[in-house]
Amino acid sequence: MIFYCSFKWIILAFLLIISQIKFKKNIEKKNINQIIFAKEINHYQKKKNVNKQKKIVILIDPGHGGQDPGSIGHKGLKEKEITLKIAIKLKELLDSNKFFQAVLTRNNDSYLSLKKRKNFLKNREVSLLLSIHVDSAQQSYVSGTSIWIVSNNRIHREINSFINNKEENIYFSKNIENTFKSNQNDIYLKKTILDLQCHCFQSIGTDLSKYIFQEFKKIVKVKKIQPNYASLGILSSINTPSILIETGFITNFEEERKLKTISYQKKVANAIYISLKNYFQNKYISNFKNID
Numbered sequence: 001m002i003f004y005c006s007f008k009w010i011i012l013a014f015l016l017i018i019s020q021i022k023f024k025k026n027i028e029k030k031n032i033n034q035i036i037f038a039k040e041i042n043h044y045q046k047k048k049n050v051n052k053q054k055k056i057v058i059l060i061d062p063g064h065g066g067q068d069p070g071s072i073g074h075k076g077l078k079e080k081e082i083t084l085k086i087a088i089k090l091k092e093l094l095d096s097n098k099f100f101q102a103v104l105t106r107n108n109d110s111y112l113s114l115k116k117r118k119n120f121l122k123n124r125e126v127s128l129l130l131s132i133h134v135d136s137a138q139q140s141y142v143s144g145t146s147i148w149i150v151s152n153n154r155i156h157r158e159i160n161s162f163i164n165n166k167e168e169n170i171y172f173s174k175n176i177e178n179t180f181k182s183n184q185n186d187i188y189l190k191k192t193i194l195d196l197q198c199h200c201f202q203s204i205g206t207d208l209s210k211y212i213f214q215e216f217k218k219i220v221k222v223k224k225i226q227p228n229y230a231s232l233g234i235l236s237s238i239n240t241p242s243i244l245i246e247t248g249f250i251t252n253f254e255e256e257r258k259l260k261t262i263s264y265q266k267k268v269a270n271a272i273y274i275s276l277k278n279y280f281q282n283k284y285i286s287n288f289k290n291i292d
């Protein structure tokens, strides 16, 4: 049994490598991300006409909403208001670029359960989830932006839950879905594929964080120039790379004042937009010659 599963695993790894070779002759370690975005990239390669290219769909999740205000500043500013404003601005910027399409989990002051937010990832071809938040602390002197990625423990728990059929109807890429269909009872294979994929998602999050910090450093204080890892529900999807951005501390007097201004909200949204543009341009440069 062990040998049988190992053999399947080797075949899978081999197929993944072959598909990468076909896609691009020079394999580099960083190109592992292309497995995840393979569908989009193949599409770009086939279609010469840029107007007909499939867009990269970014799901933007403005934190909190409705009866859940999130953190509240000393002057009464509510996190849910700022996350929505930044998210709407970011959507406008992404939608103005022909390579992107942005989707919001909420576009007004409504309450959304975690389940409803994650439902967007089940039914849509989302390439990336960005959850927008504002931080808070007991001490008002604490300030700065930060980024969060899902922890290993949480993601393994989510994978096990899916394998044990507690979670159903999750959308995966065609390659993975076909492999699952033809190996329905092989939980070892399923687990291996999902482990590999989620590891890629975490790498994407780490890579993208570098681009975001690079842009944030130009306009805001960065609390720590490395992402943090945590067991956060919104980041725990096993079919989509996900990151959470804390756009400042609402409990810091100076940052609360800035977060309230339209100019600061625009700056933050623009910094995230430029980061996404640079990230995709650098990762898949041949397909994004005209990304501006």
Ligand SMILES: [Zn+2]
Pocket (backbone or CB within 6 Å): 063, 064, 070, 071, 079, 133, 134
């Ligand atoms: Zn929050």
